[in-house]
Amino acid sequence: MEPFFRFENLGQYAECLHGVTMKNAAHPLSFSMALHTGETKETVIANRKTVERLFEKKQICHFVLANQTHSDHVHVVKEPETKGWESLESAVLDCDALVTNLKGVMLGILTADCVPVLLYDPVQKAVAVVHAGWKGTKANIVAKTIQTMQCEFGTEPKNMIAGIAPSIGQCCYEVGEEVASHFFHLPDVLNAKHNGKYMLDLPLANKMQLMQVGIAEENIEMSGICTACDVEHFFSYRKEGGCSGRFMSLIGMQLDV
Numbered sequence: 001m002e003p004f005f006r007f008e009n010l011g012q013y014a015e016c017l018h019g020v021t022m023k024n025a026a027h028p029l030s031f032s033m034a035l036h037t038g039e040t041k042e043t044v045i046a047n048r049k050t051v052e053r054l055f056e057k058k059q060i061c062h063f064v065l066a067n068q069t070h071s072d073h074v075h076v077v078k079e080p081e082t083k084g085w086e087s088l089e090s091a092v093l094d095c096d097a098l099v100t101n102l103k104g105v106m107l108g109i110l111t112a113d114c115v116p117v118l119l120y121d122p123v124q125k126a127v128a129v130v131h132a133g134w135k136g137t138k139a140n141i142v143a144k145t146i147q148t149m150q151c152e153f154g155t156e157p158k159n160m161i162a163g164i165a166p167s168i169g170q171c172c173y174e175v176g177e178e179v180a181s182h183f184f185h186l187p188d189v190l191n192a193k194h195n196g197k198y199m200l201d202l203p204l205a206n207k208m209q210l211m212q213v214g215i216a217e218e219n220i221e222m223s224g225i226c227t228a229c230d231v232e233h234f235f236s237y238r239k240e241g242g243c244s245g246r247f248m249s250l251i252g253m254q255l256d257v
């Protein structure tokens with residue numbers, strides 16, 4: 001079985017490598033990638049090693065993860081070194097978006113319902129991965145990530161390619177007014193219900209934010225997969241009652257061969 005969900009648009013660029021891990025019963029913990037949720041560390045690291053082997057053949061040397069905190073903090077990876085991969089302690093602290101122009105470095109984000117966004121600039125040669133839950137989306141973390149790429153690498157949004165990975169869909173994401181009120185300026189992402197609650201479309205909110213900073217709509221690919229509807233293949237914190245598994249979205253550029 002193909003171990004990853006992949007995007008067609010990002011997949012067109014040989015230099016850019018990406019993948020979104022999926023649940024897999026052939027591996028322990030259904031192939032969870034999370035070190036922070038209490039499972040045996042060695043088991044999770046073994047799962048990560050499986051991912052590593054799949055990319056190693058393609059000129060990837062390092063993997064970088066963050067200690068995600070639902071912030072809008074963006075970190076630029078400037079050193080070719082592995083962080084957060086075999087221990088939580090070495091992860092980039094208090095951060096929800098990673099960017100780099102280093103080749104051979106894979107950036108990863110862990111989620112189970114929140115929105116993972118993968119970004120690639122094929123002109124200036126840079127990548128980013130973003131974790132956008134409702135708090136990150138409220139803070140427009142995707143725009144902040146792209147601003148960082150503009151400052152650091154001269155990225156122009158019109159050149160960028162984006163993939164919005166499996167995340168909880170509007171079909172399954174009911175929120176109260178206190179959350180919905182942060183998105184009243186994006187009316188298309190909310191459906192008001194009779195009980196005073198709202199159905200929130202977080203993947204669409206992130207797509208709109210990407211378009212607002214100048215990424216072309218045709219360069220944004222939505223997975224179209226709701227994690228809560230598809231718990232067979234993805235972890236869903238809501239649907240699975242606070243499950244502890246997480247899947248990982250990764251992006252990087254291979255070393256010149």
Ligand SMILES: [Zn+2]
Nearest residue numbers: 171172226229
């Ligand atoms: Zn759903």
